[in-house]
Amino acid sequence: MMKAIQRQSIRSFLGSALFAVGLTAGAVSAADKPSHDELAVIASVFDGSGGEWIDLTHAFSEDSIYWPTDTRGFELEELAHGHTEGGWFYSSYRFSSAEHGGTHLDAPIHFAEGRHTTDEVPLTSLIGPAAVVDVSDRAHSDYRISVEDFERWEAEHGRVPEGAIVLGRTGWEDRYDDRAAYLGTEMTGAEAVPELHFPGLHPDAARWLVEERDIAAFGLDTPSIDYGQSQDFRAHVILYQQNIPGFENVTNLAELPAVGSFVVALPMKIAGGSGGPLRIVAFRP
Template sequence: MRKCDGFFRLTALWAVFVAGLLVACTPARTGLLVDLTYPFGQDTIYWPHNKPFQWERTDWGMTSGGYWYASATFSASEHGGTHLDAPIHFGRGRRTVDQIPLEQLTGPAIVVDVRPRCEEQPDFELTVEDLQAWESRYGRIPDGAIVLMFSGWGQRWPDRQRYLGSQTSDDPLTLHFPGFSREAATFLVAQRAVRGLGIDTASIDPGRSRDFPVHRVLGEADVYALENVASLERLPPRGATLWALPIKINGGTGSPVRIVAQVP
């Protein structure tokens, strides 16, 4: 009987060991991954007068060696489609794309939904009061966050005239779409220590802006911007984590960027 007791104890211990090993080796649940990036192609919207996206096949087919080979070239302005504005874009001597630390390119995603306001007023500017109202409902914006203004403008993509708010969308003096106000940007940079701002329009400044004060506030503070962010309707007001990974262009003022959010 003693031998049986010892056998059962040994078996139980082994079962506990194996169960612990399985738990340790099982990947943790990562939540839902959401792509916040528009594909780049012929319909990609760029700022007026900026070079559009171009893609051309250079090799495409079976080789003389009997295997398949495909290759292409692409070119475009730094500032179009879903992209990142480096601080140097409007801040002399500030960081270029390749100088932004990797840890700055991720953080809590804060989504400020102002779709009804933007529907009524295409030139709407997000105010400090809007941010304070958001905090009253959802809590203080944490330091190191990436604050995303959700205007609903993404439903107009890729219709260039509707998205840029102008029948003459090649003229930057005729554009109409929502953006941040200078005061809101200053508040987020100075009092909430944000890592970046993002928006689902062509610019963090409203379309009618002539001197781009929001870009200048961010440039001076060495903070980047994310523009033409897609699918913000898939994120909660808070709780998601965002990653924005631009092409590491040496000296770049901006870059196409793959933006991904993890929703718990």
């Protein structure tokens, strides 16, 4: 039966189903209950028959990329690992991490006073249809995704959907295992910041997303929403003032189509936080 359901039906129903299941708390009337076929579509999302889940997250380790001033990086301390006197195996670890390292969430308060903290970011900003804007064929170390890039994308794929999670693919994810290539420098500490070179989002494009489109979140495969040489982090400020969160150091965007996939991005829920480690995945029908 599932093979007979068209991909477009899966996509359209999945979008509403994810929001309905995850975001509504009210009672559902009998008339609104999904049919048997619709329930089968929902099941296909989770049993693998309707598509594939793609992990967009870099694993956290001592090699994870952090902002150069976060010199401690990710630390994992072994507390226990081995067989106990009772005869069973047991392992336990303690980890330490700054909020903004590896694949992570930028909560709006990170650059906008009074806006959402990590625990206040609603699920509507973390779950939604993906719009993957690929500029990897022209991105360079000081490239900024422009309004023209978005207009070119829309000319081919249609208007950015309302509530979309817009993901910029620059190709920088391929450099993640080489710190110097990814950041533009091997230096650490405050003196490294002026030496940073990697792509980001142009402030004019951030303003266009805010004023001309209705997006849920913006993410990309680089260390920062703003490009490495930014002095004022205006793209951060423009988006976050509107309570639009950011996702940084995302990976595997080459595995997603320009349109038609759906993102679930769930950060550690830190009370009062300005960000946090993020597990972000996408469903590709």
